[in-house]
Amino acid sequence: MTESRHTEPRHTGRCECGAVRFETHGPLRPVIACHCGQCRRTSGHFWAATAVMREGLTMIADRGLRWFASSETARRGFCAYCGSSLFWDHESADTISIGAGTLDAPTGMQVARNIFVKDKGDYYDIDCRAEQFEGDG
Numbered sequence: 748m749t750e751s752r753h754t755e756p757r758h759t760g761r762c763e764c765g766a767v768r769f770e771t772h773g774p775l776r777p778v779i780a781c782h783c784g785q786c787r788r789t790s791g792h793f794w795a796a797t798a799v800m801r802e803g804l805t806m807i808a809d810r811g812l813r814w815f816a817s818s819e820t821a822r823r824g825f826c827a828y829c830g831s832s833l834f835w836d837h838e839s840a841d842t843i844s845i846g847a848g849t850l851d852a853p854t855g856m857q858v859a860r861n862i863f864v865k866d867k868g869d870y871y872d873i874d875c876r877a878e879q880f881e882g883d884g
């Protein structure tokens with residue numbers, strides 16, 4: 748372990764029951780809120796996620812972690828015990844997305860973008876100040 752690793756930003760997070768726990772090292776991407784149908788169904792509302800380089804994600808507990816193949820190229824990580832949505836993992840990305848709500852406070856982050864707003868649910872308005880994109884932004 749190098750000295751720089753100790754000084755990198757570090758965050759911790761977990762699912763609701765604690766059967767999935769993780770920590771991150773290195774900078775986290777600003778939060779992107781996705782309003783597409785897949786994200787709305789798997790999250791129960793819309794999915795807001797940060798992201799970290801793959802090597803920056805360390806699992807502390809993964810007893811509950813299961814993966815759902817949501818497309819041919821991406822999978823979603825959730826807890827088999829409590830149902831928390833935690834990760835979104837695209838096979839060609841250098842980063843892995845982490846549900847912003849699973850991080851312990853303070854996150855120090857802000858929502859930077861709303862994407863797939865054309866697919867948002869009809870029961871809410873996006874009153875967030877962050878930019879809105881019809882598609883993947």
Ligand SMILES: [Zn+2]
Nearest residue numbers: 762764826829
């Ligand atoms: Zn859990």
Ligand SMILES: [Zn+2]
Nearest residue numbers: 781782783786
């Ligand atoms: Zn989405």
